[in-house]
Amino acid sequence: MAHVCKIINGKGLAEDIQTNLAKKISNFRVKPKLAVILVGHDPRSEIYIEFKKKACEEVGIDVKTIEFEDNIKQVRLERTIDELNNDEDVHGILVQLPLPKQIDEKKIIELINPMKDVDGFHPINIGRIMGNIETGLTPATPKGIMRIIDSIGHELEGKNVVVVGSGYLVGRPMLGLLLNRKATVTVCHQSTKEIEDFTLNADVLVVGVGKPGLITKDMVKKNAVVIDAGIATVENKVVGDIDFDEICKVAQYVTPTPGGVGPMTIAMLLENTWQAMRMQHGYKDY
Amino acid sequence: MAHVCKIINGKGLAEDIQTNLAKKISNFRVKPKLAVILVGHDPRSEIYIEFKKKACEEVGIDVKTIEFEDNIKQVRLERTIDELNNDEDVHGILVQLPLPKQIDEKKIIELINPMKDVDGFHPINIGRIMGNIETGLTPATPKGIMRIIDSIGHELEGKNVVVVGSGYLVGRPMLGLLLNRKATVTVCHQSTKEIEDFTLNADVLVVGVGKPGLITKDMVKKNAVVIDAGIATVENKVVGDIDFDEICKVAQYVTPTPGGVGPMTIAMLLENTWQAMRMQHGYKDY
Numbered sequence: 001m002a003h004v005c006k007i008i009n010g011k012g013l014a015e016d017i018q019t020n021l022a023k024k025i026s027n028f029r030v031k032p033k034l035a036v037i038l039v040g041h042d043p044r045s046e047i048y049i050e051f052k053k054k055a056c057e058e059v060g061i062d063v064k065t066i067e068f069e070d071n072i073k074q075v076r077l078e079r080t081i082d083e084l085n086n087d088e089d090v091h092g093i094l095v096q097l098p099l100p101k102q103i104d105e106k107k108i109i110e111l112i113n114p115m116k117d118v119d120g121f122h123p124i125n126i127g128r129i130m131g132n133i134e135t136g137l138t139p140a141t142p143k144g145i146m147r148i149i150d151s152i153g154h155e156l157e158g159k160n161v162v163v164v165g166s167g168y169l170v171g172r173p174m175l176g177l178l179l180n181r182k183a184t185v186t187v188c189h190q191s192t193k194e195i196e197d198f199t200l201n202a203d204v205l206v207v208g209v210g211k212p213g214l215i216t217k218d219m220v221k222k223n224a225v226v227i228d229a230g231i232a233t234v235e236n237k238v239v240g241d242i243d244f245d246e247i248c249k250v251a252q253y254v255t256p257t258p259g260g261v262g263p264m265t266i267a268m269l270l271e272n273t274w275q276a277m278r279m280q281h282g283y284k285d286y
Numbered sequence: 287m288a289h290v291c292k293i294i295n296g297k298g299l300a301e302d303i304q305t306n307l308a309k310k311i312s313n314f315r316v317k318p319k320l321a322v323i324l325v326g327h328d329p330r331s332e333i334y335i336e337f338k339k340k341a342c343e344e345v346g347i348d349v350k351t352i353e354f355e356d357n358i359k360q361v362r363l364e365r366t367i368d369e370l371n372n373d374e375d376v377h378g379i380l381v382q383l384p385l386p387k388q389i390d391e392k393k394i395i396e397l398i399n400p401m402k403d404v405d406g407f408h409p410i411n412i413g414r415i416m417g418n419i420e421t422g423l424t425p426a427t428p429k430g431i432m433r434i435i436d437s438i439g440h441e442l443e444g445k446n447v448v449v450v451g452s453g454y455l456v457g458r459p460m461l462g463l464l465l466n467r468k469a470t471v472t473v474c475h476q477s478t479k480e481i482e483d484f485t486l487n488a489d490v491l492v493v494g495v496g497k498p499g500l501i502t503k504d505m506v507k508k509n510a511v512v513i514d515a516g517i518a519t520v521e522n523k524v525v526g527d528i529d530f531d532e533i534c535k536v537a538q539y540v541t542p543t544p545g546g547v548g549p550m551t552i553a554m555l556l557e558n559t560w561q562a563m564r565m566q567h568g569y570k571d572y
Contacts, residue, residue: 182475189470
């Protein structure tokens with residue numbers, strides 16, 4: 001029998017979530033408002049912000065964009081966070097990363113009110129995930145990946161999950177979410193000598209490095225679920241970390257790029273903004 | 287040539303740390319003070335508290351013990367935490383776990399001022415570790431294990447480290463510390479089907495489950511470093527998770543129980559109390 005690989009439609013999933021969210025937002029008395037801080041003119045950051053703003057608009061989230069030049073001082077940025085924390089009309093604060101070198105990025109993130117931390121990068125939000133308290137705000141990409149895995153009805157308990165990439169925004173929060181579901185989890189990264197020794201045993205493989213072609217067919221277990229959260233641009237085309245066409249020949253499920261994890265990341269940011277607003281108004285259901 | 291396995295002297299290491307700490311404390315104008323909350327009469331908790339109090343006394347840390355009956359109400363415990371947070375003379379707060387069932391343990395931990403959280407279990411302290419910010423308070427057992435690994439001069443970058451046990455107090459914080467050192471990390475636990483598939487590839491094996499005999503010789507890679515953080519009582523003897531005598535025949539380094547991780551956990555608690563006091567007095571070196 002020929003091998004059948006299912007391509008996960010992240011874009012479709014995200015659209016369903018956004019349609020549902022737009023309905024909830026239009027039925028509620030308060031319109032969520034997201035403050036977006038963009039520092040400098042990194043073309044990639046500018047593109048991401050445009051995507052996020054457009055998506056917010058579509059579901060009915062107000063966006064207030066605050067732009068700064070590259071040479072902004074730490075204290076100025078801190079003051080802005082402080083103002084946004086105290087602004088009752090602002091429910092979510094998103095600081096587009098990376099920030100310029102003179103800025104202490106981690107300090108800025110810690111200053112954001114955890115209830116407004118829609119990126120979920122505040123240590124208290126990360127720490128809660130590690131403590132299996134998933135009632136706070138969860139980083140959008142890992143949250144989107146969990147939703148993708150759930151969408152295919154994949155039970156994680158006892159499964160061997162390998163995460164390639166140990167970054168603060170994807171790999172590390174992913175870990176906590178996977179442990180909360182009782183998966184056996186391995187994290188590989190730049191310093192791992194033979195990544196394939198690990199990936200070949202993965203029932204579920206999550207990759208988020210940003211290095212096109214990193215994961216090839218011979219590194220993937222037969223009938224694995226392969227989630228590609230990598231993103232890079234090659235010859236003006238957006239590509240992930242996996243050798244998609246070839247991996248389709250062995251995997252059972254695989255996410256495409258574009259149209260896989262990316263749209264889900266945006267959908268989860270919107271959901272987090274809604275959740276932040278609801279929390280700030282004392283609601284416990286989102 | 288006969289196999290030589292080195293037994294790591296955790297007790298000796300801890301004693302050196304405590305001697306050094308006692309000197310620093312006696313030379314400083316403020317005596318650190320630790321508040322210990324003990325709820326109920328769990329015999330194991332009572333023994334642990336006695337160990338901790340004795341060690342504090344030896345290095346010159348004052349201890350204030352607050353005892354409650356098993357039926358204490360959440361609100362009463364919360365009020366006590368609040369009082370201790372606001373008491374300038376108290377530098378560290380330790381709530382002996384586990385707490386009785388009617389108590390929301392995670393909520394109690396989140397109420398502790400992170401600067402006084404000498405157990406390092408507050409989500410913000412865990413989250414900082416995950417974000418590679420190790421300037422806060424680090425959970426004592428994982429911190430002690432890192433110190434043990436350092437004591438044998440073992441470089442972790444690129445090494446394959448397997449942690450057995452995904453608990454909130456040992457396994458999970460351990461993960462962050464190991465990733466910060468660029469180890470490839472796998473976490474196994476109750477739901478892992480074939481633990482030996484993972485442990486057999488571990489250059490460093492960290493076990494913290496509390497199940498005597500869990501790790502046998504045939505599950506350990508030749509010349510591995512084996513750190514046993516498990517603790518249980520069998521026939522009135524304190525034992526770890528590993529089959530110590532047999533594992534000595536294959537491992538390069540191994541920690542004994544008692545005398546391995548246990549004393550280091552206590553030493554790290556003392557160090558954390560000193561660090562908490564120093565932080566509260568505005569010092570950045572501990």
